[in-house]
Amino acid sequence: MAAILLLVSFLAFSLLTLSPVSEVAVLLGSRPATPETIAGITAQYRLDDPFFTRYWLWLVDAVRGDFGASVQSGQSVTGxxxxxxxxxxxxxxxxxxxxxxxxxxxxxxxxxxxxxxxxxxxxxxxxxxxxxxxxxxxxxxxxxxxxxxxxxxxxxxxxxxxxxxxxxxxxxxxxxxxxxxxxxxxxxxxxxxxxxxxxxxxxxxxxxxxxxxxxxxxxxxxxxxxxxxxxxxxxxxxxxxxxxxxxxxSVPGIGQLMVKSIEVKDIPMVQGITFFVALAVLAVNLAVDAAVLILDPRTRISGRRRG
Known part of the structure; x- marks a missing residue:
């Protein structure tokens, strides 16, 4: 689970770099591209740092539940x-x-x-x-x-x-x-x-x-x-x-939020939703594996024999 989640997080973070427009333009959204705003965006997202340094800092914040702010609304992505x-x-x-x-x-x-x-x-x-x-x-x-x-x-x-x-x-x-x-x-x-x-x-x-x-x-x-x-x-x-x-x-759930975020190129929101959905899928898989162990004693016995 940790390895899969790490891979998904890397792919989600790479969305910002793979964007057809510049990272600054994506993160600015509808805000005016003034020198002060560009400097603030660059400092906030550490755009001058190497890619893997930024990924590590983003991953540490993501583990804490902090995916930054939405480009569209300015609200916390997690919220x-x-x-x-x-x-x-x-x-x-x-x-x-x-x-x-x-x-x-x-x-x-x-x-x-x-x-x-x-x-x-x-x-x-x-x-x-x-x-x-x-x-x-x-x-x-x-x-x-x-x-x-x-x-x-x-x-x-x-x-x-x-x-x-x-x-x-x-x-x-x-x-x-x-x-x-x-x-x-x-x-x-x-x-x-x-x-x-x-x-x-x-x-x-x-x-x-x-x-x-x-x-x-x-x-x-x-x-x-x-x-x-x-x-x-x-x-x-x-x-x-x-x-x-x-x-x-028109149900205001995660699905509609994802579609709207993609339409307006709200990359931080897309990153957060991708990470969150991957975590939910892995949690369900873990629950299914646990249920299989409970329902079928043969899986527990074969596991102990291999051990």
């Missing part, structure tokens, strides 16, 4: 990210819950009843879900449920109250969850098919073990490992994929 991230996290978790509630049962049912009408319909859904771009699904949802039926608001993130936030994030969460659900359904179905073909399932049925016990004690336990791994990846995809969905629904 702006902290004010936008909760809404993106709520949207990602909402979509994640929808994926688990809809995708897991559907995938298990399709895997248990291979070849039936439900299985064929599920396979068709996964193809459509993975083929439909999130922004296109969002536009359809806005037209049908927002404009024509008027059931849900079509933009914004609510007024901060729980009910208002849930109502405003419902359509964006569905748009984000459809594609992710298709992937989870496929993964769960494949895992269920593999487990159902194992000898211990056949032996359990031959012994007269009840269907409920086979489902809970054998199928769910043995499909948990690949499903948890896929679910962790889905949570990462839900947070990172919120960029497009937030733009379609």
């Amino acid at each position: 702006v990210i902290a004010s936008h991230f909760p809404l993106t996290l709520q949207l990602g978790l909402y979509a994640f819950v929808l994926v688990l509630v809809a995708g897991l049962p559907l995938g298990l049912a399709a895997g248990i009843r291979r070849g039936c009408l439900l299985d064929r319909a599920t396979s068709a859904f996964t193809v459509i879900g993975m083929s439909a771009p999130g922004f296109a699904v969002g536009i359809v949802l806005i037209y049908v449920f927002g404009v024509r039926l008027g059931w849900f608001p079509v933009y914004g993130g609510g007024n901060g109250h729980f009910v208002s936030t849930v109502v405003h994030l419902t359509l964006p969460a569905i748009a984000l969850a459809i594609g992710l659900s298709a992937l989870v359904v496929r993964q769960t179905r494949a895992a269920a098919l593999d487990v159902m073909e194992q000898d211990y399932i056949t032996f359990a049925k031959a012994r007269g073990v009840s269907g409920t016990r086979v489902l809970i004690g054998y199928l769910l336990r043995n499909t948990a490992l690949p499903v948890v791994t896929a679910a962790g990846l889905m949570l990462i995809a839900a947070v990172s994929g919120a960029v497009v969905v937030e733009t379609v629904f």
Whole structure:
């Protein structure tokens, strides 16, 4: 994690140097290019120092949570990210819950009843879900449920109250969850098919073990490992994929903040968001690895044997 985060931080910091215009012009933003302002920018960002010296100083500040000030607003980058991230996290978790509630049962049912009408319909859904771009699904949802039926608001993130936030994030969460659900359904179905073909399932049925016990004690336990791994990846995809969905629904989260920062060339803000999102992705990966160790004792035993 430390090595990956170090690499991401280096790439994020390099964005300022790789900019097609001068570093001073990027950092000035809309401010007048007076000699005093240029001298202040040069001193603040140590533009006269060597590249790796500036990178090290930036990295030390980033570890402390200081990414400098936004070129556009002059506010602290960390403060702006902290004010936008909760809404993106709520949207990602909402979509994640929808994926688990809809995708897991559907995938298990399709895997248990291979070849039936439900299985064929599920396979068709996964193809459509993975083929439909999130922004296109969002536009359809806005037209049908927002404009024509008027059931849900079509933009914004609510007024901060729980009910208002849930109502405003419902359509964006569905748009984000459809594609992710298709992937989870496929993964769960494949895992269920593999487990159902194992000898211990056949032996359990031959012994007269009840269907409920086979489902809970054998199928769910043995499909948990690949499903948890896929679910962790889905949570990462839900947070990172919120960029497009937030733009379609005008949700003021990290995704929309990133798009606006890129449009106005607010490099310090882009650097901070990149570093922060990378940290969040690594944290989710760590949580998934820990969950795998808890769910599957074989991983702990094999690790001790290698040690």
